[in-house]
Amino acid sequence: MDHPSPHADLLDALHQRLGERGLLRDPAAMARYLSDWAGERLGMPLAVARPASTTEVAETVRLCRAHGVAMTPQGGHSGLVAGALPAADGGELVISLERLDRIRDIDPVNFTMTVDAGCILETIKQAAAEHDCDFPLSLGAQGSCQIGGNIATNAGGLNVLRHGMMRQLVLGLEVVLPDGRVWDGLTALHKDNRGYALAQLFLGSEGTLGIVTGAVLKLSPRAIQSRTALLGLPSVEAVIALYGRARRECCDLLSAFELIPRRCLELAMEATPELTEPLDAPDPWYVLMEVSASGAMDLDAMLEGLLAHGMEANLVRDGALASSDAQAARLWQFRESMLEGQRRRGEHLRTDISVPISAIPDFVAQASRAIHARSPDCEIIAYGHVGDGNLHFNILPPAGMAETQKKAHLHDLETRLFEILDEFGGSLSAEHGIGRTKQAAYLARLSPVERELVEGIKALFDPAGLMNPGRILPDRR
Ligand SMILES: Cc1cc2nc3c(=O)[nH]c(=O)nc-3n(C[C@H](O)[C@H](O)[C@H](O)COP(=O)(O)OP(=O)(O)OC[C@H]3O[C@@H](n4cnc5c(N)ncnc54)[C@H](O)[C@@H]3O)c2cc1C
Numbered sequence: 001m002d003h004p005s006p007h008a009d010l011l012d013a014l015h016q017r018l019g020e021r022g023l024l025r026d027p028a029a030m031a032r033y034l035s036d037w038a039g040e041r042l043g044m045p046l047a048v049a050r051p052a053s054t055t056e057v058a059e060t061v062r063l064c065r066a067h068g069v070a071m072t073p074q075g076g077h078s079g080l081v082a083g084a085l086p087a088a089d090g091g092e093l094v095i096s097l098e099r100l101d102r103i104r105d106i107d108p109v110n111f112t113m114t115v116d117a118g119c120i121l122e123t124i125k126q127a128a129a130e131h132d133c134d135f136p137l138s139l140g141a142q143g144s145c146q147i148g149g150n151i152a153t154n155a156g157g158l159n160v161l162r163h164g165m166m167r168q169l170v171l172g173l174e175v176v177l178p179d180g181r182v183w184d185g186l187t188a189l190h191k192d193n194r195g196y197a198l199a200q201l202f203l204g205s206e207g208t209l210g211i212v213t214g215a216v217l218k219l220s221p222r223a224i225q226s227r228t229a230l231l232g233l234p235s236v237e238a239v240i241a242l243y244g245r246a247r248r249e250c251c252d253l254l255s256a257f258e259l260i261p262r263r264c265l266e267l268a269m270e271a272t273p274e275l276t277e278p279l280d281a282p283d284p285w286y287v288l289m290e291v292s293a294s295g296a297m298d299l300d301a302m303l304e305g306l307l308a309h310g311m312e313a314n315l316v317r318d319g320a321l322a323s324s325d326a327q328a329a330r331l332w333q334f335r336e337s338m339l340e341g342q343r344r345r346g347e348h349l350r351t352d353i354s355v356p357i358s359a360i361p362d363f364v365a366q367a368s369r370a371i372h373a374r375s376p377d378c379e380i381i382a383y384g385h386v387g388d389g390n391l392h393f394n395i396l397p398p399a400g401m402a403e404t405q406k407k408a409h410l411h412d413l414e415t416r417l418f419e420i421l422d423e424f425g426g427s428l429s430a431e432h433g434i435g436r437t438k439q440a441a442y443l444a445r446l447s448p449v450e451r452e453l454v455e456g457i458k459a460l461f462d463p464a465g466l467m468n469p470g471r472i473l474p475d476r477r
Pocket of ligand 1: 037038072073074075076077078079082083097117138140141144145146147148150151152153154155156157158206207208210211212213431432435471
């Protein structure tokens with residue numbers, strides 16, 4: 001005997017409102033909404049709704065609210081903390097924003113762009129460039145992540161040291177609240193001090209306070225030239241000393257400054273065999289840096305000067321300055337391929353922590369000692385965006401460790417790493433957010449006052465607790 005599907009009334013109403021393209025119920029059709037970039041997969045949603053407008057998002061949310069069904073807002077599912085993946089119990093409706101993909105308006109004089117939340121980041125960057133502007137958020141997942149996901153996670157990529165994170169790049173938002181009302185906060189004002197900054201509450205809220213459907217983004221003048229260099233250095237101390245010099249000597253035109261250990265270069269060359277040794281001899285640490293300008297400046301002279309001064313001060317051992325866009329792209333390929341190289345090594349601990357920039361050398365040394373004291377044969381791969389104090393202090397389990405032991409072992413090492421991080425006043429999430437995977441560690445570090453405020457905000461926006469339950473805060477239903 002056929003059992004009626006749970007929430008059949010809701011699904012019928014959604015089907016009627018959103019049409020065939022707007023509601024997926026067949027497991028094969030839903031498959032691509034169930035896993036993220038890392039291949040992690042949680043479970044099966046009730047269905048996948050694909051509304052095509054803000055009005056349809058609002059109606060979907062209203063219907064869910066009326067039927068008491070939880071919702072999972074979903075962008076490009078490139079998030080790395082399982083925030084956009086539906087729970088395993090089949091009780092959540094995935095609401096994908098992928099059909100809200102219109103660039104609504106570009107104002108190159110006001111340096112703003114108004115977009116639907118489902119626009120892919122790469123598309124936004126291209127549209128800005130066509131109007132002689134830059135949208136400066138750049139990250140490895142930009143070909144698939146959506147601007148709504150970037151807003152919900154307060155994303156920040158390679159250029160944060162120059163342009164800030166999403167919090168600094170958003171002027172206004174349009175949001176469907178958990179009860180289905182639409183908040184129109186689509187202001188294009190660069191200065192606006194009217195009371196509480198409501199839009200900022202949604203930045204980094206990971207879909208727990210409402211569904212972002214539109215945004216006004218802040219643009220920059222388009223960089224007409226940029227230069228990239230890969231430098232070899234003897235130590236992390238030298239990297240940080242060079243960073244201070246680079247900020248000053250490069251007239252605030254520094255747009256990226258990446259710390260890369262030797263091992264990452266090797267992983268990149270393994271993953272992409274056409275990449276070859278970039279410098280004459282191996283160095284323990286590398287910096288991949290970029291300077292860019294929207295006007296005429298002698299960037300070559302600037303970088304050559306920095307390299308010469310760095311060598312005189314024994315900070316830099318060797319360097320390669322890209323002399324064409326193709327060469328620059330090749331250097332950046334090391335940064336991209338090293339991620340694939342790590343992924344191929346199977347299950348490992350990924351972190352996105354931050355400490356004050358000046359503390360990076362001590363932190364790397366102390367954390368490495370503490371982790372190796374616990375697990376002498378594990379492999380540490382620490383790289384990151386130096387200009388933001390943001391490190392990916394990743395750990396590969398010892399070679400040969402049984403698959404069944406890895407999860408618990410890596411969890412134990414993460415716990416130890418976070419203890420050291422606490423001693424440095426660091427953050428356990430500088431980029432990816434809390435989602436599900438960081439929740440316990442995050443909650444354990446909240447003071448009673450912080451916990452009360454955070455839970456109060458959630459209760460104010462979402463008293464029924466149906467909007468992305470169990471992410472950031474425990475599911476209170
Ligand atoms: C290769 C790679 C490199 C990366 N590099 C970086 C980096 O440099 N910096 C960085 O910050 N992150 C980075 N990330 C993480 C990821 O790309 C970002 O978190 C991104 O902002 C997520 O966007 P998304 O559209 O894929 O969101 P999803 O993964 O779909 O969702 C992420 C969270 O946002 C919520 N959400 C999504 N859309 C909406 C919406 N419209 N309204 C409300 N909530 C919503 C979801 O419920 C979920 O909680 C990287 C990821 C990969 C795979």
